[in-house]
Amino acid sequence: MHMNRRHLLRQGGALALLVSCGVATLDEALAAEASGFDAKTLDDALASLGAKPADSKDITLTSPDIAENGAVVPLTISSAIPKTDTLYVLVEKNPFPLAASFSIPDGTEPFVAARVKMGESTRVYAVVKADGKLYSTFKETKVTLGGCGG
Amino acid sequence: MGDPMRIRAKSSDGTTDVRVLMAHPMETGFRKDSSGKTIPPHFIKDVKATANGKTVLTARWSQAISQNPYLQFKFKGAKPGDKVSITWVDNKGDTRTDEAAIA
Numbered sequence: 439m440h441m442n443r444r445h446l447l448r449q450g451g452a453l454a455l456l457v458s459c460g461v462a463t464l465d466e467a468l469a470a471e472a473s474g475f476d477a478k479t480l481d482d483a484l485a486s487l488g489a490k491p492a493d494s495k496d497i498t499l500t501s502p503d504i505a506e507n508g509a510v511v512p513l514t515i516s517s518a519i520p521k522t523d524t525l526y527v528l529v530e531k532n533p534f535p536l537a538a539s540f541s542i543p544d545g546t547e548p549f550v551a552a553r554v555k556m557g558e559s560t561r562v563y564a565v566v567k568a569d570g571k572l573y574s575t576f577k578e579t580k581v582t583l584g585g586c587g588g
Numbered sequence: 589m590g591d592p593m594r595i596r597a598k599s600s601d602g603t604t605d606v607r608v609l610m611a612h613p614m615e616t617g618f619r620k621d622s623s624g625k626t627i628p629p630h631f632i633k634d635v636k637a638t639a640n641g642k643t644v645l646t647a648r649w650s651q652a653i654s655q656n657p658y659l660q661f662k663f664k665g666a667k668p669g670d671k672v673s674i675t676w677v678d679n680k681g682d683t684r685t686d687e688a689a690i691a
Binding site for chain 2: 529541
């Protein structure tokens with residue numbers, strides 16, 4: 439299993455170069471069902487979450503200022519807003535901006551860390567749903583080794 | 589099925605810090621193979637974490653999550669020796685569950 443995982447990881451870097459080179463087909467569009475995940479622009483994705491989020495300083499989004507490899511960009515999100523129940527991650531310039539949503543039940547801290555892909559330098563938005571309202575913050579990440587021939 | 593996840597759960601001051609590394613290609617569906625054929629999307633869509641029968645985190649992912657996904661979260665209400673269980677389901681209906689004892 440160890441060998442296998444290492445092999446996968448090694449391949450990941452090379453394969454990642456190709457990520458942003460393709461063109462979406464109908465199949466892929468259909469594959470991304472569920473609310474928000476099929477939205478192709480940031481505005482559409484935000485609209486599918488509900489109301490327009492308000493800017494908030496109580497959300498902490500950390501990501502590298504410069505990501506060497508756009509296929510693996512580590513992010514952490516935490517919220518100091520009371521009654522936070524959902525965290526969303528959106529990558530503005532991805533083909534489907536909504537990357538993930540995390541539901542936070544009572545007893546779980548409004549904190550997650552994950553790694554996402556981005557094809558080019560882009561803003562990352564963290565959107566928090568708390569008490570039925572939406573709040574957001576964003577951070578710019580530069581990708582030096584992003585898509586094709588960057 | 590896929591390869592096993594690596595789960596590390598550590599408790600301190602009543603808060604359990606969980607780190608998970610899943611083995612999954614997380615294929616976007618945007619890439620092409622060497623013959624120019626599109627590689628179909630293959631990615632984890634749903635993730636659920638439970639401890640002591642209680643759901644402590646659920647997540648919905650898109651193909652934008654990196655290959656071999658890493659996830660970290662923290663929750664209260666479990667003690668060392670309790671088990672944390674993580675389940676994922678991908679877009680092809682494949683699923684895997686692994687569990688680890690909290691240290």
